Amino acid sequence: MNPVHPPLIPAIRRFNRFYSNILGFLNQYVTNSEFSSAEVCVLLEIGQTENCTSKKLARELKMDTGYLSRTIKRLEKHNLVAKKRSEKDGRSYYLYLTEEGSDSLYKLMELSDEQIGYLTAELQEKNKKGLLEGMKMIEDALADSLLLFKKKPKLAKQTER
Amino acid sequence: MNPVHPPLIPAIRRFNRFYSNILGFLNQYVTNSEFSSAEVCVLLEIGQTENCTSKKLARELKMDTGYLSRTIKRLEKHNLVAKKRSEKDGRSYYLYLTEEGSDSLYKLMELSDEQIGYLTAELQEKNKKGLLEGMKMIEDALADSLLLFKKKPKLAKQTER
DNA sequence: TTATTTTAGTTGACTTTATCAAATAAAGTC
């Protein structure tokens, strides 16, 4: 009793190729910016995380803590991020955006919007609607699966060559 | 006369975050393999390109020719790819998969399928259907935009810090 | 024809990005 609808796997493969291109285009705002993509991720995440610490960032962004530490240090050096030692726990530091960091992030988001604008400007109303609906359908369909594998342990790197 | 439907930009942002996670999960087959992602891209592209040359690869994958050259060399060393000098044009070489390369690619695709399987195994029929439909809607909506920016010249890297 | 320019691919030198293990120092536990 295999499904009747067209084979899912090739369709997903196809969509992945397609949407990776879209993402590549939309992320040009990062490439065109003065920041590395690690820096943008960190900036974004600090911007939207309450009582943000290095630990939280590492978990959320799945980033190596060493690499993260250096990335933060670079952002600090440019006065975009500052840290304040926790009073309850002297091992950890709260990270926040400085005024300047906030501005930079805001400008980045404007560029991102602009990029999305390029993508969608010429769309007819019916395509905009289709896009919205399509995104919603995918999110609804996969929401549970996403949760599932987020909980699963990460697979280990296998063979060495 | 701004659109009536919910704001497109935040919805796209949201979906991008969501689907990047999905892609991250689905691409674990690469991370878990013995190949670098550049190697996988090249292997895949050679596998599906007629009369494949380095030039074609570089254009299609937007890869630096130097990096590409070394990537191919590595694949050659492992007997996955071979080249044959063109008779009409001694500057270029046709690239093809060896038996072994073909096998490796096949195995990679099996792993990729498996990964997609993990994602979709638990989906109810109605969600599978929704997923398919959603993908189709997005592709239809954005097909033209994608063509458009694929033709546009690539933006240059801007300021130095 | 041969001199000049363009094209395909390679190589060397280098930068950026990322990983991993050891070190540091504060907290928590027995």
Add this chain to the structure above:
DNA sequence: GACTTTATTTGATAAAGTCAACTAAAATAA
């Protein structure tokens, strides 16, 4: 108070990617 765990940093290195110079073949023009 000794031992362990936890948060973060640092050093050493590896992997990924970029760029310009180079080689050799083709195409073009004098």
